[in-house]
Amino acid sequence: MDKLNNIRVFCRIVELGTFVAVAREINVSAMMVSKYIAQLEESLGVALLNRTTRRISLTEAGESYYARSKPLLEELAELDEDISELGKNVKGILKVTAPIDFGGIYVVPAIEAYQNQHPNVKIMMSLQNSHINLSEGIYDVSIVVSNSVDLGVVARKIAETKLCTYASPAYIAKYGEPRDIDELNQHLCLHYIDTPHEDFWVFNVAGEEKKLRTTWHFASNNGRALCQAASLGMGITQAPELSVANYLEQGRLVEILQDFRIPALSIYATYMQRRFIPAKITTFVNFMSHFFDKQNFESIHKF
Structure with missing residues (x-):
């Protein structure tokens, strides 16, 4: 037996x-x-x-x-x-999860560069915005945009981004620009589904974080769809700055409510703390840290 x-x-x-x-x-x-x-x-x-x-x-x-x-x-x-x-090339299947927008826009070029160095590592990436429990053993590495991580998880900071509120010039011309977060209840809001903040938008009020539940007009789990909707004047959206860089450059979106912006969010590559860490994990996380340290987000990809 x-x-x-x-x-x-x-x-x-x-x-x-x-x-x-x-x-x-x-x-x-x-x-x-x-x-x-x-x-x-x-x-x-x-x-x-x-x-x-x-x-x-x-x-x-x-x-x-x-x-x-x-x-x-x-x-x-x-x-x-x-x-x-030991003494061989790094190899194996690496299972990675990342937020839909950040993964699709920024992680794919990083994976391409990583696999150029480690061609024997196959990478399976799942894109989702919901919270991932690494202890379940489904994924090896989880990319998260947050300022907190689960217990028992090793977190390597690879970048950071601002969480801002945006509207198009056409929307502001038609509906006016809110000057206070309480005014958002009188506006059309575009909601991002399945984020760590759930149904709330997050603001900084007098140095303290305040969560505001908005009444959404259009909702999606895809940041590109929300940015496009906002640029068309469909409403106001709150999103990481890295997701809207191209829209800002083209003047299709402008930041509003700047005085209520929360501190920058960190972007981590995380994995479970354990006695033995496979080389495919350590090399990938180390590579991600160096890759984003040298790259400008806007130069990696354009919408």
Whole structure:
């Protein structure tokens, strides 16, 4: 009996939810997967899984066994990868997540430059604005625009950006320019969905951060769409300055409510703190830091 293999199969059943899915992943029959679990349970003398015709669930012993075995498997995999990388080129699949706009505009050129140096690293990037919990193990590196990070996460600052409020000259000519944040309730607002600030816009009032829930007129999870909408006079938007640089240069948007702008937001490359850090992670994060230290955002990409 290969107990280590059986433990790996057990963990994948917990994560994928069915024997069939695991069997397909490791290219064996579902009956063989069942055999692996039976061997593991027999060796331990306890049932790890409750099996019914409709679903699979963990027993109390199964919950404890998964919680303690999963980190051990991860450390073993990382140890194998670290040792195999000694004296060799950095390689592997790196899973990265980034905000939709920053990732699409600025991270792609950085990845292109990184892979020129490390061609044996394959990068899978997911773009989303929602909060990512790295402890779930889905991603290796998460790029975040924030001034705070989760506990247990290593954060390397790679850049920073201002969070400002914008409107088009045409909108201001038609509706007037708000001089105070309380006046925003009388204006058409364009809302960014799924940001760390959720349904609120954030301002600095007398040195303190104030969150304001605006009544939105148009909403999207894509900053380019919101910038275009604002430039067309559809309303006022709040966005990182790096997302609107080209619109500002062309005079299609202007900053408003400057006196209420919060301090600059930091942009971090983050990864989980652990005993063994694969070289694909450390080299990527180090590269990102140097890349953005030398580059001007506006020169990397234009809308």
